[in-house]
Amino acid sequence: MNDVTAAALAPALFTLTTGPVNCYPEVLSAIAKPVLYDYDPAFLAFYEATVLKLQKALRIQTVPVILQGEPVLGLEAAAASLVAPVDVVLNLVSGVYGAGYGEWLKPRAGSFHEIRVAYDEVIDPAAVAAFLDAHPEVTLVAICHHDTPSGTLNPIEEIGRVVRAHGALYVVDSVSAWAGVEMDLDAVGADLLVTGPNKCLGCPPALSILAVSDRAWAKMETNPAAPRASMLSILDWKEAWRKENPFPFTPSVAEINALDAGLDRYLGEGPEAVWARHATTAAAMRAGVLAMGLELWAARPAIASPTCTAVKLPAGVDETALRTLMKRRYGVVISSGRAETFNRLVRIGHMGPTAHPLYAVVALTALGGAMAELTGRAIDIGAGVAAAEAVIRG
Amino acid sequence: MNDVTAAALAPALFTLTTGPVNCYPEVLSAIAKPVLYDYDPAFLAFYEATVLKLQKALRIQTVPVILQGEPVLGLEAAAASLVAPVDVVLNLVSGVYGAGYGEWLKPRAGSFHEIRVAYDEVIDPAAVAAFLDAHPEVTLVAICHHDTPSGTLNPIEEIGRVVRAHGALYVVDSVSAWAGVEMDLDAVGADLLVTGPNKCLGCPPALSILAVSDRAWAKMETNPAAPRASMLSILDWKEAWRKENPFPFTPSVAEINALDAGLDRYLGEGPEAVWARHATTAAAMRAGVLAMGLELWAARPAIASPTCTAVKLPAGVDETALRTLMKRRYGVVISSGRAETFNRLVRIGHMGPTAHPLYAVVALTALGGAMAELTGRAIDIGAGVAAAEAVIRG
Amino acid sequence: MNDVTAAALAPALFTLTTGPVNCYPEVLSAIAKPVLYDYDPAFLAFYEATVLKLQKALRIQTVPVILQGEPVLGLEAAAASLVAPVDVVLNLVSGVYGAGYGEWLKPRAGSFHEIRVAYDEVIDPAAVAAFLDAHPEVTLVAICHHDTPSGTLNPIEEIGRVVRAHGALYVVDSVSAWAGVEMDLDAVGADLLVTGPNKCLGCPPALSILAVSDRAWAKMETNPAAPRASMLSILDWKEAWRKENPFPFTPSVAEINALDAGLDRYLGEGPEAVWARHATTAAAMRAGVLAMGLELWAARPAIASPTCTAVKLPAGVDETALRTLMKRRYGVVISSGRAETFNRLVRIGHMGPTAHPLYAVVALTALGGAMAELTGRAIDIGAGVAAAEAVIRG
Amino acid sequence: MNDVTAAALAPALFTLTTGPVNCYPEVLSAIAKPVLYDYDPAFLAFYEATVLKLQKALRIQTVPVILQGEPVLGLEAAAASLVAPVDVVLNLVSGVYGAGYGEWLKPRAGSFHEIRVAYDEVIDPAAVAAFLDAHPEVTLVAICHHDTPSGTLNPIEEIGRVVRAHGALYVVDSVSAWAGVEMDLDAVGADLLVTGPNKCLGCPPALSILAVSDRAWAKMETNPAAPRASMLSILDWKEAWRKENPFPFTPSVAEINALDAGLDRYLGEGPEAVWARHATTAAAMRAGVLAMGLELWAARPAIASPTCTAVKLPAGVDETALRTLMKRRYGVVISSGRAETFNRLVRIGHMGPTAHPLYAVVALTALGGAMAELTGRAIDIGAGVAAAEAVIRG
Known part of the structure; x- marks a missing residue:
């Protein structure tokens, strides 16, 4: 050599x-903790506490969901769970990741539209408003917050106001922005925001984090196409955080230990x-x-x-x-x-x-x-x- | 309190x-290693080396696949990738997990059969032979090696000989047996064997391990129902182990570090x-x-x-x-x-x-x-x- | 092989x-923390906090001392610091460690006495009282609490009352008893008690812990034979715990991290x-x-x-x-x-x-x-x- | 706050x-390994192997000694072990550490000399040669290789040639130079060189490393002032590295684990x-x-x-x-x-x-x-x- x-x-x-990014030392210490049986009451209580800590970090009212795979799992699961053949989807594309997300939305939607801008630009809220005015039938709008391959940041709060006024569901990929970018999730008003611990939270890649509105839960529950009894299911995990409930399958114990330490670091600082x-x-x-x-x-x-x-x-x-x-x-x-x-x-x-x-x-x-x-x-x-x-x- | x-x-x-089981100390040390960027050439080479080390541990001729989720992902992905509407599936059920696997096989198959025995018993190879003689149309046979909820171990080698003689594809769930039970994968002759590091290898739960035969790859490649560009895809990962190829998405870096240490422990002992x-x-x-x-x-x-x-x-x-x-x-x-x-x-x-x-x-x-x-x-x-x-x- | x-x-x-004993998992996690510069204000504050946490764990009024070597250092340093040629020393021997401690006391003392019992027995407080009555000139009494090579436990509280009544200094080796044996250090009344984190506290061997009375400090300060500017000095460390003071030399940073976690474990349980x-x-x-x-x-x-x-x-x-x-x-x-x-x-x-x-x-x-x-x-x-x-x- | x-x-x-410096990640992983009993044959063999690995890293012919305290212990022990009242000591001072070492040498020597230069300068070999010519009675010469408080590096190889020609023992403090500075210990010819793992080897502070010549061993063995049965003794550890021999007292197991990893890192790179x-x-x-x-x-x-x-x-x-x-x-x-x-x-x-x-x-x-x-x-x-x-x- x-x-x-x-x-x-x-x-x-x-x-x-x-990403994957360096992890905080506290995170690397935590990931090496002894691995508990997932049905050890100690772990059940710990998992619940971690989900509630995550809720605090997200500053949201609903209880978030952890999926057991890096954020592409959360993104694919969101598309599979929310989009039904009755849906008219508007995908906002300012970069590679936004465009890629269309590949998961389009085959599942009844009809599919996109607003595209150059990949060194971001989406203009006014253009979204104009499109929605012209297309009252749109039922779901998707956007990538930080389109990482371009390093650009879409104005998800302003666009959120437009989408909310229209009434469509609003899906946001904030994987590489959340916890690093000033944001107020209440003001954004996403129905489903996907992020992960492996970017600004300084944890390893292996989990998805989902903030889900009541409206999004209702949509999933009534969507026959939404995966159930599957790795791609969000519904399976809705109540799994409660310590008295079973897990759909074994959670990634070591990664949960790491996430918990990453949240402590974030909330502590x-x-x-x-x-x-x-x-x-x-x-x-x-x-x-x-x-x-x-x-x-x-x-x-x-x-x-x-x-x-x-x-x-x-x-x-x-x-x-x-x-x-x-x-x-x-x-x-x-x-x-x-x-x-x-x-x-x-x-x-x-x-x-x-x-x-x-x-x-x-x-x-x-x-x-x-x-x-x-x-x-x-x-x-x-x-x-x-x-x-x-x-x-x- | x-x-x-x-x-x-x-x-x-x-x-x-x-399971999840205690991890070996060497595994917990390794999982706390600094997390590398997945496209750092150092990680690309490490990933390839780990897959080849896994091949050595499995004692197989084909290159195995790591999927980035605990073994239920591997099991669901196997069903989704191998079974097509043209298939006639025989599921062998001696316990809860065998029965459960039918839930993933049945909706994807053209037709679906089961041999069931009491849950304190195991499958009799002669019964399989008799069934296959009577049903020459069967194209895929599935079995759970160690049906964990019963603690019983099916004779996968003997059944494998029967299935091979018949010519059907042979899918084996050996999640909680491999690396703890004496076995010769050549003799078993599985076309797709699913296992994981989180049982007898003493690693945390977060990855699936798949041993895939050339015949199984061929089946997946020609199966239009096989997932592609999905968390559930096995095909996406077929060539990803080579250090010059891209990953479909970010692998679980820390868990790969742990797996590598678990393999060293296993091969070393x-x-x-x-x-x-x-x-x-x-x-x-x-x-x-x-x-x-x-x-x-x-x-x-x-x-x-x-x-x-x-x-x-x-x-x-x-x-x-x-x-x-x-x-x-x-x-x-x-x-x-x-x-x-x-x-x-x-x-x-x-x-x-x-x-x-x-x-x-x-x-x-x-x-x-x-x-x-x-x-x-x-x-x-x-x-x-x-x-x-x-x-x-x- | x-x-x-x-x-x-x-x-x-x-x-x-x-001993060395297994360490608690929390301790092994903590010992792997990044090593700080000893004069980083973060470490100075941490060291002070750890010493005060140790005081809380010892349940004593004076501030304890950490010496940077496993407990034999504390024991040798105690003998070297407290014993002067003017001293009349009584060493209480019920085992190998008690006897061995005489080797450090005797050459430093003006005169030296021992009470010895069989190594499967412990010291009788009445015998100590009788000896001290007969020898009013005794100025220092030493005892090993748990004479580990015999697994026997001396009644240090009862003997402490006798020694206190007499007025001699009382030196106790409680290395392998403290934190595992019910004890009230106020009732024991030791002037210098030596212990360590590497036994019942579940930490690695590398530090000594000393509980020092005001009377013992006074004796050391007036003892010209007490080591100063030496690894064997206790005096050098008297004020080093305060975050505004310098260390005599570099403390064992990783071991302090471990000790702190061991104390948290002990106080938490x-x-x-x-x-x-x-x-x-x-x-x-x-x-x-x-x-x-x-x-x-x-x-x-x-x-x-x-x-x-x-x-x-x-x-x-x-x-x-x-x-x-x-x-x-x-x-x-x-x-x-x-x-x-x-x-x-x-x-x-x-x-x-x-x-x-x-x-x-x-x-x-x-x-x-x-x-x-x-x-x-x-x-x-x-x-x-x-x-x-x-x-x-x- | x-x-x-x-x-x-x-x-x-x-x-x-x-120093203390950051540790290598490999070192922090290793220090968190399970702590073994020092008389577990596994640890006895590991300790011997680590000492022999250290010998390889030092590139010396004699077997080095590890003392169980950070390098000030090694330095104090060297002075205490080598210097006798019959000795005429020459201390070479180009900085604070060199001067400080005189405080340990002087009280133990029969007579004591110093060559001093400004603290932004280094010792001139010619001056040493001249002094030794004028003082044939000098029996021991001491020098600090890298006088850290000044950041200057003395020419220990050139001075070593002078000292060797004269015949005196040569004591070198290379704590903060060894493993970071190109050097050939054979050419230096030190009789006792003190260093530590906590500087250029990237380990925590808690151990001393001593390279000891046969001549230095002979001097210690015949020096009645050399500490024995003491934390300050080098002699106690002379044969302790052999796996069949006892330790004088419990070595710092976790720190030995760290040192071993630091040596692997050094030799591997x-x-x-x-x-x-x-x-x-x-x-x-x-x-x-x-x-x-x-x-x-x-x-x-x-x-x-x-x-x-x-x-x-x-x-x-x-x-x-x-x-x-x-x-x-x-x-x-x-x-x-x-x-x-x-x-x-x-x-x-x-x-x-x-x-x-x-x-x-x-x-x-x-x-x-x-x-x-x-x-x-x-x-x-x-x-x-x-x-x-x-x-x-x-």
Whole structure:
């Protein structure tokens, strides 16, 4: 094995990706706890307490649901549970993940519409309002909050007001935004919001978190197409959180231990404080990127997510070459684009434990250094870091 | 909180259940490792290496599949992937889990048959042969190896020879037997065998393991009903183990770390040695149960699984009262029955780290003591432990 | 490597020794926390909080001292710090550890006396009173609370009253008793009591805990022989616990993390509850030993420590053969005797996490089985376990 | 608690100190392993294997010694064991630690000399040669390799040649250099070299490591002043590493588990590779410090240690204010000076896991930002980071 291969195969020194992310030390301690039998009354009580702690963290009135698979499970289960052949679905697409979600909605819907914008843009609430005015038959609207492959953040609260006024069900994928982005779920008014512990909560990937409104429960219960007795069922888990009820199947005990510790960390630090450091880290990163003469992917800084910075690849720079060099020389691993954004941008995650501004400095140094080498241009890393530090200093 | 409640809510001192089971210390150390980005080349190489290590542990020629959910996912995915409306399915039922699997097979099959035996019995290979002779149209046969709610072990190798001679696909649920029971997968000849790390391998519950034959892959690939782009898809993961290929979605990184350590433990100790201590533990347990004047659930000791001992509840003994007293007074948690076996038996698991004969002694003492109190009869705990110890001494 | 060697080199399945003991899971989780810089204000505050938590656990008025080495350090440091050439020392010897402590006291004292009893007996308070009446010049009395190599427990409270009436300083080695034995340190009135986290508190061996009276501090401060600027100094650490003060040298950060978790466990369960399960475990063990026809080392059950059961070796049984067989066949590791008690007894620890009565059953089974083989006699293991279980049932 | 206090009490995000340092993840995993009984044959064999692994890491011919306390124990024990009233000791002092060591040597020596240089300088081998020529009666020479409070590195190999030619015993404190600095112990020729796992090996502080020559063993064995039956004894541990021998007292089991993992990490990465990243990190740090217009403490860069960078405090900058601001705003904790260097410099450690060049970038950003605020001067952080990055790029 030569040195280049060895460096590639060494674990990253700094995992600054959009997920899986680094876990908080408290989370890694908790995941190594002894694994209890799921019907040990100690675990039944613990599971109930964790779900209620999650409710507190979500700041919602209904009891949330944990599904035993990483958030794609929650997203697929939401589509399968809520959409019936009677439904007219509007899918809002500002990126790869929003578009992908259509693949799960469309075959299940009676009819299917989309509003699409460029993948460096976000959905305009006015366009949604206009569409719904023109299509009173729409029964369900779906949106991706933070379309991770673009690093852009849709205005889910404003769109939520429009959808609520219209009366349709509102499904939100907030997997990589919740717990890192300031948000008020009451104001958003989602009927089903899917998120997970493996992004801004700093836990490993293996669970889905669902906030479900009473209206969404009613829809699922009356939807004959909604999965039951299946890994894809949300209904099966509705009452499973109560310590006197059985589980549909064995929950992922170690991951529940980890989630509980992640929630303690989040509530202990305080959601507002957590959101603030995500925002500051992103602001520092963006200031640095611009100061180094690189371009953000997002059409405007205002629509870039506090949990991710997507940087345009300069012409001629191959994303794999860039990320390989960043790992080999600096020990820094960042995320690639996906599908339409692949090889057009790279992404630096600001999530959970890495949402600290000094990680922006680490990312800027590695990104700037590797860009300089691959482009042969002078990249002013110093200017980048100085700009980031100015943001930190406030 | 009174003392009784406190004892119920305290974690078990001895978790001697049929799963989730205690994890090996090496597994708990490994699950707390830093979580890598799934596209870090270090993780891609690690995932591939773990799958190949799993192949070695399974002693099979094809590359196995890991699905990212506890074994019910593997079981549901197998039914969904293999069964098409053209199929004539024979489900072999000797217990609750075998019967339950029919619920997933039947709606997907063109036609559906079952051979059923009493739940304290196992399937007779001759009966299968006779049925298949009479029904040459059968295309798929399914069986549960160790029907955990009964603690009985079906002769999957003998039945496999019958099925292979017939030419049908052969689906085996060996979730709670594999890695604890002596078996030769080549001789079994399953086309799809589902198991998991959370039983005899001593890992947490969160992953499925699938051994898939070339014939089963071919069937899935030509089955239009087989899930694709879904949590339930096996096909999506067929080539995902190769380090140069993408994952369908984020694998459960921490659980993969745990699985890898569980495989090292298993291969390091040696499968034959691991099977032997499962067998000795079960033999000690059964000798003790009989010596205390209690009855085994299994019609004959020869069909009881080395990984679980199911004990009949004497008339008048409530299973919850029994298990609650065992936990409160002795710190021992065991498993209840399920469905038809609920409140008719209790079960002591011998799986992974608890497959050591001294845990049989622990279980016998707690079981005997609690039975004595609840029945008001003299139970000769001493005779039970002495009989168990005699087995250990050999 | 043959199978016998492999079994010997495998880690014990049940470590039922007198220390190092198994650690509580909470302790092992805590010891893996990130290691902080000792002058990080976060650590300074944590260290202070841990010392004050320790004070609460000790139920004393003065602030205790943590020394950075396992309890032999505390014991040597106590001798070095308190004894001056002007002192007349009375060492009370009922076992190997009491006798050994004389080796540290004698060379430092002006004159040195001992009261010695047989090693299966304990010190009689009346004998101490008589000696002190006859020797008014005695300035310091030392005693080992639980002389571990004999498993016997001296009446330190009654002797403390005698010593206090006399006016001498009172030094108590309670390393393997504190936190497992009911005791009231105010009533004991020790001027310096040495203990450690590595016995009944269920932590690893690496720290000493010292409860120091104001009178003992005064003696050390005026004793020119007391070590200063040394690993052996207690004085160096007197004020180090305050977060605004420097440490004499780097404390063992990971072990402090572990100690803190051990204290949480102890205070959370409640000292009285912890003592009760140590007592019940020991009672169950002794009932079982006697029922199997084996003999306790202690002259009377009343003087046996709740934290250890010492069992006499029958004639012709070699202790190494016995312990080797117990490990190889049963996975159980127990302690040997030491010095005068070596090869005359073996010891089963009841400390911290293993102070649960079912571990007595485990120990009895392994001990009885191995004894039966080595003596060729019938050992009624059943009677032993039944007697133990009767104690548990109460 | 106000926000400033909360920030101070939060654990550091980046612990970039001169020790205790961050531990490698592998080390934290290992320290949480089950704690074995020290006389479990499994532990006896493990301890022996760890000592022999340590010998391999030290690349020496004699078997090294582990003492059960952080390296001050090793240093005090070395002075106590080697120095007798017949000895004429020469202590070489280029910093606070070298001077402090004299406090342990002087009272034990027959006569005592020192060569002292300014604390931003190192010892000149020629001066040692001249002194020894003038003082043929010198029997022992002591030196601190990396005098941490100054961050300077003495030429122990060159001085070793001089001492060896003279014939005196040679005692080297290499606590914070070994495993981070390129060195050949054969060429150094130390008779007793003290180091520890808690610096460049990335383990917690709780053990001392001693490399002892045959000549040093002979001296100890014939030195009546050498401690025996004491925490300070080296002799007690001479043969304790052999699995058939007893320990003088209980070793710190969890810390031995950690050390073993630290050695695996060191040998697995390769000592040369480990040294190289320490050197590169230090070079990047120094380039950055100079580029920001700050001054290094070391009189010349060539004498600065690869394991630590000491930066002069500009006039008017209070060290506590600086370090507090660095922690509060940037989450970075660095070390203060000690004694004569206190409030004259601050120190950034490059040890073990933090010996990666990107940590130099982190440190430069935080240091530069805080300096700018406290001095009111423009500090060109960008120039600093750019200079560091240029070193990384090579």
